[in-house]
Amino acid sequence: MPAFTLPLYNLMPEKTLYKIFSLGDSGLTVDFGNIIDESLNKLVHTAFFQLQKDPIPGMIEALPAYSSLTVYYDTFFIRKISGQKTAFEWMSEKIKEYLSKEKNENENSGSLIRIPVCYEKEYGIDLEWIASQNNIPVEEIIDLHKSATYRVYMLGFLPGFAYMGMVNEKIASPRKQQPLPVEAGSVGIAGKQTGIYPLRSPGGWQIIGRTPLKLFDKEKKNPTLFRSGDSVQFYSITKDEFENIKSRNA
Amino acid sequence: MLDTIQDLGRQGYQQVGINPTGAMDQYAAAIANILIGNHPNEPVIEMHFPAATILFEHPAMISLSGADFNVSINENPVPINHPVLVNKNTTLQFHSPKNKSRCYLAIKGGMKLPKWLNSYSTNLKAEAGGFSGRRLLKDDVIELNELTYSIQPDENDFKILPWKANEDFGIEYPGQLMVLPGAEWEWLDASSQEKFLKNPFFISHNSDRMGYHLASEPLHSTTKSELVSSAVSFGSIQLLPDGQLIILMADHQTTGGYPRLGNIISVHLPMLAQMKAGDKIRFNFTDHQAAESLLLKQQQHLLQLEIACKLRLENYIHEMSHD
Numbered sequence: 041m042p043a044f045t046l047p048l049y050n051l052m053p054e055k056t057l058y059k060i061f062s063l064g065d066s067g068l069t070v071d072f073g074n075i076i077d078e079s080l081n082k083l084v085h086t087a088f089f090q091l092q093k094d095p096i097p098g099m100i101e102a103l104p105a106y107s108s109l110t111v112y113y114d115t116f117f118i119r120k121i122s123g124q125k126t127a128f129e130w131m132s133e134k135i136k137e138y139l140s141k142e143k144n145e146n147e148n149s150g151s152l153i154r155i156p157v158c159y160e161k162e163y164g165i166d167l168e169w170i171a172s173q174n175n176i177p178v179e180e181i182i183d184l185h186k187s188a189t190y191r192v193y194m195l196g197f198l199p200g201f202a203y204m205g206m207v208n209e210k211i212a213s214p215r216k217q218q219p220l221p222v223e224a225g226s227v228g229i230a231g232k233q234t235g236i237y238p239l240r241s242p243g244g245w246q247i248i249g250r251t252p253l254k255l256f257d258k259e260k261k262n263p264t265l266f267r268s269g270d271s272v273q274f275y276s277i278t279k280d281e282f283e284n285i286k287s288r289n290a
Numbered sequence: 291m292l293d294t295i296q297d298l299g300r301q302g303y304q305q306v307g308i309n310p311t312g313a314m315d316q317y318a319a320a321i322a323n324i325l326i327g328n329h330p331n332e333p334v335i336e337m338h339f340p341a342a343t344i345l346f347e348h349p350a351m352i353s354l355s356g357a358d359f360n361v362s363i364n365e366n367p368v369p370i371n372h373p374v375l376v377n378k379n380t381t382l383q384f385h386s387p388k389n390k391s392r393c394y395l396a397i398k399g400g401m402k403l404p405k406w407l408n409s410y411s412t413n414l415k416a417e418a419g420g421f422s423g424r425r426l427l428k429d430d431v432i433e434l435n436e437l438t439y440s441i442q443p444d445e446n447d448f449k450i451l452p453w454k455a456n457e458d459f460g461i462e463y464p465g466q467l468m469v470l471p472g473a474e475w476e477w478l479d480a481s482s483q484e485k486f487l488k489n490p491f492f493i494s495h496n497s498d499r500m501g502y503h504l505a506s507e508p509l510h511s512t513t514k515s516e517l518v519s520s521a522v523s524f525g526s527i528q529l530l531p532d533g534q535l536i537i538l539m540a541d542h543q544t545t546g547g548y549p550r551l552g553n554i555i556s557v558h559l560p561m562l563a564q565m566k567a568g569d570k571i572r573f574n575f576t577d578h579q580a581a582e583s584l585l586l587k588q589q590q591h592l593l594q595l596e597i598a599c600k601l602r603l604e605n606y607i608h609e610m611s612h613d
Binding site: 061062063064065066067069071074075076088100101102103104105106107108110112115116119126127128129194195196197198199200201203238239241256258262263264266267268 | 470473520526545550586
């Protein structure tokens with residue numbers, strides 16, 4: 041696959057390499073490298089927000105991920121305006137032009153969202169496991185988890201599921217071998233990522249607590265609490281507070 | 291029973307993890323609508339066998355496309371791929387699956403349902419969209435939009451109108467699913483790449499609207515690298531850690547972390563959607579030029595059928611009103 045140089049956004053100090061991959065005949069993925077990196081993720085989101093504001097003709101939607109941006113397009117429409125080119129060639133060229141333009145604006149700075157979490161063992165069912173695996177007291181796992189500010193790198197997997205990072209190395213944990221049923225609101229760790237299950241679902245992340253907040257509400261115009269680019273902090277609540285907030289939100 | 295309301299999918303919300311869902315066989319869903327002069331994106335009922343028995347309390351114009359489940363109205367057989375007028379108090383029944391897996395029922399004027407995020411498709415995981423966000427159950431009542439003209443089939447239980455759509459997919463099917471190579475195709479070792487293109491793959495029983503698990507000789511990746519999550523699509527073929535493949539279908543997640551070996555071209559997804567557990571499939575590579583040409587051909591075919599059906603319907607309504 042060909043690589044192209046990207047000269048560049050103001051926030052990127054050097055030229056960034058990227059590749060364009062086909063995702064079938066109606067989508068393509070711009071891949072900036074298979075890594076979790078904050079500055080690359082900001083680049084992805086700068087491009088994403090620009091595309092939202094100023095869409096390429098024929099674009100159906102765009103999907104930002106850790107280090108890639110996917111564009112879905114209407115092949116039938118593009119073939120009416122692309123001349124001899126395939127829709128894939130045409131869209132790839134548009135994307136390259138787009139990324140080569142100087143952009144002065146940075147990504148939309150997201151909101152800071154504070155999330156109450158009850159870290160009681162009843163909810164944090166894997167706290168003991170992490171404690172023994174990582175040789176660290178449970179209290180320290182909780183302290184480390186809530187002492188950092190996390191970036192929402194992307195949403196995916198489930199409606200409103202935010203992939204956040206990075207947790208302190210001392211509490212990083214591998215996924216479970218087999219996915220198990222996980223309750224809505226469960227806060228988990230996988231590798232150096234942290235995230236919250238918005239819905240009851242099978243899941244493989246190590247669960248350390250639960251939030252009473254609704255992360256997905258289908259009745260709302262914007263049904264998910266998080267957007268990618270947001271910043272997130274966790275704070276500890278008791279079981280009583282958990283129940284109070286939960287009943288208020290019900 | 292898994293009968294759900296679907297349209298051609300929900301667009302614009304993958305960025306927050308809400309997947310498009312929509313009909314598995316979008317071609318058949320569009321045909322069912324087009325036959326009766328509906329917009330192709332009107333909601334339809336997607337049915338698997340065994341399917342619901344449906345009582346019409348009011349006259350309606352309907353059409354069925356996709357799988358033929360040996361359909362009857364008040365015990366008399368009716369064909370699929372035809373518009374049919376049904377009288378009030380008639381019963382639509384589905385007796386046995388003849389060939390394919392999914393049948394689509396469209397109703398002239400559409401169903402009185404609220405849209406969720408701009409689409410009628412049922413998102414079973416989010417419990418939203420379609421009919422109360424769930425599969426249809428016994429005793430559910432779906433209201434139909436009223437029409438401005440009478441479609442009463444006289445005194446008969448039903449009347450088959452004299453135009454139809456062909457059984458095919460608007461294109462020829464080569465007996466193989468055509469694939470565009472994916473971002474991680476190169477991850478496969480040489481012998482696995484060969485096997486991918488040579489070996490048969492069988493659709494497993496644990497296949498559903500989310501994805502088809504395939505059974506075959508395992509394939510191997512040359513790399514132990516993990517993939518950070520990135521977009522996946524309807525038709526993406528992923529390599530699972532045990533060396534087996536999964537093809538993502540209409541209810542797929544928005545993002546995933548398994549290597550993407552390729553993507554099945556859009557025009558072959560309807561055929562795949564109509565296959566069943568145990569069916570054998572083979573893959574072959576194609577390029578964008580060929581994939582897009584087929585897509586244009588299929589779209590042109592649908593457009594022509596849409597124009598023809600609208601004309602037939604207009605003439606029919608015109609004649610009826612002069613009786």
